[in-house]
Amino acid sequence: xxxxxxxxxxxxxxxxxxxxxxxxxxxxxxxxxxxxxxxxxxxxxxxxxxxxxxxxxxxxxxxxxxxxxxxxxxxxxxxxxxxxxxxxxxxxxxxxxxxxxxxxxxxxxxxxxxxxxxxxxxxxxxxxxxxxxxxxxxxxxxxxxxxxxxxxxxxxxxxxxxxxxxxxxxxxxxxxxxxxxxxxxxxxxxxx
Numbered sequence: 263x264x265x266x267x268x269x270x271x272x273x274x275x276x277x278x279x280x281x282x283x284x285x286x287x288x289x290x291x292x293x294x295x296x297x298x299x300x301x302x303x304x305x306x307x308x309x310x311x312x313x314x315x316x317x318x319x320x321x322x323x324x325x326x327x328x329x330x331x332x333x334x335x336x337x338x339x340x341x342x343x344x345x346x347x348x349x350x351x352x353x354x355x356x357x358x359x360x361x362x363x364x365x366x367x368x369x370x371x372x373x374x375x376x377x378x379x380x381x382x383x384x385x386x387x388x389x390x391x392x393x394x395x396x397x398x399x400x401x402x403x404x405x406x407x408x409x410x411x412x413x414x415x416x417x418x419x420x421x422x423x424x425x426x427x428x429x430x431x432x433x434x435x436x437x438x439x440x441x442x443x444x445x446x447x448x449x450x451x452x453x454x
Contacts (some may be wrong), residue, residue: 275334275343302344308351312337312422314413321366326409333358335396337415355417358396363408370408372399 265368291297316329323329335358339351346352360373370385372392381399392398403410 271333275332275337275341303342305346305351306340306348308339308348308417309356310417312339312356312415314412314415316413318409318411319365321364323409326407327404329410330400330403330408333361333400333410333413354417354419356417358413359416360412360414361399362412363403363412364411365406365408369411372402 288298288300289300318326337356337358339354339356340346358374360371362369362371368385370383373382373384374380375382378391380394381396383390383392383402394401402408
């Protein structure tokens with residue numbers, strides 16, 4: 263599906279990640295037959311949170327804008343792995359809820375605030391509302407020349423870890439469950 267000339271789109275993001283993580287990941291045959299084998303990754307559990315790190319070869323990349331446009335806001339675990347053993351993981355849709363970015367020796371973050379259903383921007387002590395749609399974050403990133411470094415995806419069916427200090431919480435279910443796809447749909451997320 264992903265040929266050299268094809269421009270990646272957000273709905274191809276999982277496959278793009280799988281292909282990128284497998285590049286050059288070859289091993290010699292364990293029985294010393296002389297063949298070189300490609301490693302195939304298998305997911306054997308169903309994570310509620312997935313983090314994806316992106317590595318850049320320079321502080322200012324001309325590819326940042328293309329990468330930002332190709333980021334998928336919905337991630338299917340089956341797209342990332344050769345095989346997924348658990349049915350829950352095969353059916354899982356994880357949504358982008360946070361992103362750490364870099365520009366000019368400075369880090370900033372974007373997180374989706376589920377209570378107000380808006381993307382928030384965190385830069386040192388400054389916090390700003392960006393907007394309800396992913397395209398608002400994309401616009402800000404391109405304007406500011408940000409390079410995404412860390413992407414955080416969450417399963418809306420997941421439950422947070424409740425510490426003893428938060429024992430008064432009556433319903434620990436993630437608020438993402440109530441958001442459905444509303445905050446994630448935009449022309450940049452591949453979901454129109």
